[in-house]
Amino acid sequence: EAGVTQFPSHSVIEKGQTVTLRCDPISGHDNLYWYRRVMGKEIKFLLHFVKESKQDESGMPNNRFLAERTGGTYSTLKVQPAELEDSGVYFCASTRQGYTGELFFGEGSRLTVL
Amino acid sequence: RKEVEQDPGPFNVPEGATVAFNCTYSNSASQSFFWYRQDCRKEPKLLMSVYSSGNEDGRFTAQLNRASQYISLLIRDSKLSDSATYLCVVTRNTGGFKTIFGAGTRLFVKA
Numbered sequence: 001e002a003g004v005t006q007f008p009s010h011s012v013i014e015k016g017q018t019v020t021l022r023c024d025p026i027s028g029h030d031n032l033y034w035y036r037r038v039m040g041k042e043i044k045f046l047l048h049f050v051k052e053s054k055q056d057e058s059g060m061p062n063n064r065f066l067a068e069r070t071g072g073t074y075s076t077l078k079v080q081p082a083e084l085e086d087s088g089v090y091f092c093a094s095t096r097q098g099y100t101g102e103l104f105f106g107e108g109s110r111l112t113v114l
Numbered sequence: 115r116k117e118v119e120q121d122p123g124p125f126n127v128p129e130g131a132t133v134a135f136n137c138t139y140s141n142s143a144s145q146s147f148f149w150y151r152q153d154c155r156k157e158p159k160l161l162m163s164v165y166s167s168g169n170e171d172g173r174f175t176a177q178l179n180r181a182s183q184y185i186s187l188l189i190r191d192s193k194l195s196d197s198a199t200y201l202c203v204v205t206r207n208t209g210g211f212k213t214i215f216g217a218g219t220r221l222f223v224k225a
Contacts, residue, residue: 033213042116042217043158043201048210056210091157100146100205103213105157 002026004106006092012112018080021109023092025074029104030097031055032075034067037108038088046090049075050097061086082113117141117214120202124220131192135219137185137202144214147178149187150201152218158201161187192223 005024013019025032034046046065047057051072060067064083069075079086089110093103120137127133139147147164162169164176164185175188185202202216 035215042118043215045212045214056212058210100207100211101163102148102160103158105159107157110155 004092004094004104006090006106006109008109009107010110010112012114013082014114015084016081018078019082019111021077021079021090021111023075023077023106025092025094026104028096029094030072031095031099032069033093033095033103034075034077035091035093036088037091038085043091046077079111082111084113087111087113115140116217118202118204118216120200120216121219122217124222126222126224127192129192129194129223129225131223132188132190133192133221134189135187135200135202135221137187137216139183139185139202139204139214141204141206141208141214142183143208144183144204144206146205147185148203148205149174149176149185150203150215152199152201154198158215161200189221192221194223194225197221197223 007022032049035043037043045059048055049069066078089108091108092106118139149161150158151161152158164178168177173190177186199218199220201218204214
């Protein structure tokens with residue numbers, strides 16, 4: 001069974017540009033989470049999808065971040081326009097419906113904003 | 115104050131040493147507790163769940179003290195391959211299901 005996959009693994013962009021990160025959860029996992037780890041800080045929650053619906057987006061930093069999960073399969077996280085402080089590693093994780101145990105993480109997308 | 119606090123580290127230990135990591139959490143509504151391991155430039159992976167009765171998996175022992183809101187991880191007979199960052203993770207279901215991560219404690223095991 002394929003794990004959580006994320007793309008790209010690393011993106012380097014200039015301030016003001018746009019980047020779109022993609023996450024493909026484990027097949028059949030309804031819960032999809034986005035997290036971010038900024039250098040030297042803890043992993044922080046961004047938002048949670050249940051299928052295609054946003055269950056909780058309380059962790060989204062501001063309106064420059066837009067997450068979608070059309071059709072309840074893969075998800076995208078767009079940052080537009082990117083700022084220097086957006087640099088970090090963006091992790092996606094998934095679990096099956098109702099499960100509150102282990103989070104299955106992707107390898108992360110490292111974003112560097114210059 | 116952070117909701118989940120860990121020893122800042124790093125811990126530098128020789129092979130074969132016993133090392134203990136501590137973690138405290140501030141929200142008494144926390145329900146489930148885990149230790150995750152994160153290798154450099156990799157994703158976090160579940161190491162073990164933590165129960166009040168304590169649980170052991172080979173060289174790893176985890177303990178939970180709900181009264182003190184304290185979680186620990188003990189690694190015995192450290193191996194070079196144990197070098198990683200250990201994340202204390204807590205979940206709660208207040209205002210929606212949330213998973214809260216500690217900042218992690220870095221462990222270096224040296225020959």
